[in-house]
Amino acid sequence: MKADVLLGLQWGDEGKGKIVDVLTPKYDVIARFQGGPNAGHTLEFNGIKHVLHTIPSGIFHDDAVNIIGNGVVIDPVIFKWEISALEKMGVDIKKRLFVSRRAHLILPTHRLLDAASEKAKGKSKIGSTLKGIGPTYMDKTGRNGLRIGDIDNPKFTEMYEALVAKHAQLLQFYDYDYNLEELEEEWFEGIDLLRSMTHIDCEHYINQALKEGKSVLAEGAQGSLLDIDFGSYPFVTSSNTICAGACTGLGVAPGKVGQVFGIFKAYCTRVGSGPFPTELDNEIGEQMRQVGNEFGSTTGRSRRCGWLDLPALKYAIQVNGVTELIMMKADVLSGFDKIQVCTHYEYKGEQIHHLPYSISEDVVKPVYKKLDGWNNDLTGLTEVESIPSELENYIRFIEEETGVPVSIISVGPDRKQTLHRKALQEAPVLD
Numbered sequence: 001m002k003a004d005v006l007l008g009l010q011w012g013d014e015g016k017g018k019i020v021d022v023l024t025p026k027y028d029v030i031a032r033f034q035g036g037p038n039a040g041h042t043l044e045f046n047g048i049k050h051v052l053h054t055i056p057s058g059i060f061h062d063d064a065v066n067i068i069g070n071g072v073v074i075d076p077v078i079f080k081w082e083i084s085a086l087e088k089m090g091v092d093i094k095k096r097l098f099v100s101r102r103a104h105l106i107l108p109t110h111r112l113l114d115a116a117s118e119k120a121k122g123k124s125k126i127g128s129t130l131k132g133i134g135p136t137y138m139d140k141t142g143r144n145g146l147r148i149g150d151i152d153n154p155k156f157t158e159m160y161e162a163l164v165a166k167h168a169q170l171l172q173f174y175d176y177d178y179n180l181e182e183l184e185e186e187w188f189e190g191i192d193l194l195r196s197m198t199h200i201d202c203e204h205y206i207n208q209a210l211k212e213g214k215s216v217l218a219e220g221a222q223g224s225l226l227d228i229d230f231g232s233y234p235f236v237t238s239s240n241t242i243c244a245g246a247c248t249g250l251g252v253a254p255g256k257v258g259q260v261f262g263i264f265k266a267y268c269t270r271v272g273s274g275p276f277p278t279e280l281d282n283e284i285g286e287q288m289r290q291v292g293n294e295f296g297s298t299t300g301r302s303r304r305c306g307w308l309d310l311p312a313l314k315y316a317i318q319v320n321g322v323t324e325l326i327m328m329k330a331d332v333l334s335g336f337d338k339i340q341v342c343t344h345y346e347y348k349g350e351q352i353h354h355l356p357y358s359i360s361e362d363v364v365k366p367v368y369k370k371l372d373g374w375n376n377d378l379t380g381l382t383e384v385e386s387i388p389s390e391l392e393n394y395i396r397f398i399e400e401e402t403g404v405p406v407s408i409i410s411v412g413p414d415r416k417q418t419l420h421r422k423a424l425q426e427a428p429v430l431d
């Protein structure tokens with residue numbers, strides 16, 4: 001068996017949580033491969049809305065094993081909150097959630113460093129979620145970090161204190177006030193909870209599962225345009241959010257990757273700073289934000305909205321090797337007379353169809369094609385055959401432009417508001 005991968009193709013918040021939950025009945029194992037509590041993955045079913053940050057989105061299904069992979073960074077405090085919320089809902093969490101020994105820990109001082117660094121950057125701040133993600137991955141690559149496997153080391157407290165002492169020096173440089181003791185109590189409670197969980201070597205576990213014929217779905221966080229290498233640097237997160245991140249974040253060899261499901265919204269959103277060529281700083285963007293409820297699942301911040309950007313989508317499809325597309329939030333575009341899609345950019349006096357090194361507004365100007373919109377409320381649809389012809393045309397246009405079939409269309413936040421679409425026979429296969 002090969003592991004399938006599901007990941008975001010834009011700037012995050014595409015709806016990964018919802019679709020992982022929808023697909024989980026087909027899988028034995030769901031494994032998060034990168035990111036940490038900067039993620040907020042929303043699921044809705046039976047009138048319940050739930051947001052997950054560190055825990056994979058297959059957790060509500062009795063038969064699936066959920067794994068937090070080695071590529072993930074864990075804040076014990078947020079992890080503890082997540083576990084207690086799930087336990088209150090009757091989820092037997094300890095039986096179905098395993099944590100990689102190689103996953104790194106977010107310390108309270110990582111969060112402080114994140115906040116201090118953002119404050120020092122002033123206007124040029126990244127707009128980080130302030131969850132300590134950057135500093136934790138810096139310690140991972142700088143070979144200073146603490147891992148889940150270290151919790152059982154009798155010298156864990158000493159190791160913790162040594163790292164905190166380094167951080168204290170850095171915080172002095174920032175001239176940043178803080179009270180660490182206040183934060184530490186809850187953190188060590190979280191460590192006790194993590195100690196009681198099942199720790200695994202996820203690279204062995206997943207490869208063994210694949211050998212035994214079990215099906216595995218790797219769940220990404222953030223989106224491809226926030227990737228540390230291929231995103232709009234420096235306004236990115238600190239991990240590889242693309243498909244290759246599933247290999248390094250779980251220990252799955254590239255040849256063992258099967259389907260790559262790429263999720264995108266029918267339009268674009270971005271939260272935090274950084275370039276966004278198709279951003280609509282007007283009433284159309286505001287309508288998208290209100291109808292789409294575009295406010296961050298983790299921070300509550302208002303999301304910036306804009307039309308679909310095909311050069312960016314094609315770029316993400318290419319770097320991920322996407323085999324199937326999943327279009328989210330089609331319902332939000334109902335009621336627009338015309339739907340616009342950016343087909344290419346004007347760049348240094350030329351027309352280009354790819355994503356250049358810089359996508360700042362002074363470098364690229366998006367060029368749009370107008371398609372007919374639709375007025376129908378899509379949220380009650382149960383069959384793909386009932387979608388309006390204008391939406392079908394929009395989807396076919398995207399398939400033709402990208403060469404990848406759209407296999408799912410989401411028309412609302414609930415599990416049930418999901419339309420499965422047969423791949424168009426004529427849709428060309430990506431080479």
Ligand code: GDP
Nearest residue numbers: 013014015016017041042297329410411412413
């Ligand atoms: P994720 O981070 O990729 O899992 O996405 P988020 O949960 O941060 O953001 C997606 C938001 O859109 C959540 O509030 C979902 O409940 C909601 N959502 C998901 N799919 C749809 C859809 O098809 N239509 C609408 N209207 N909302 C959706």
Ligand code: IMO
Nearest residue numbers: 012013038039040127128129221222237271272
């Ligand atoms: P999910 O998994 C949307 C953004 C932040 C900021 C930048 C860096 O829910 O799609 P970080 O805290 O990672 O250092 O922030 O990345 N960001 C996200 N935006 N969805 C996310 O996750 C995000 N995780 C980080 O807003 O611009």
Ligand code: MG
Nearest residue numbers: 013040041297
């Ligand atoms: Mg999110």
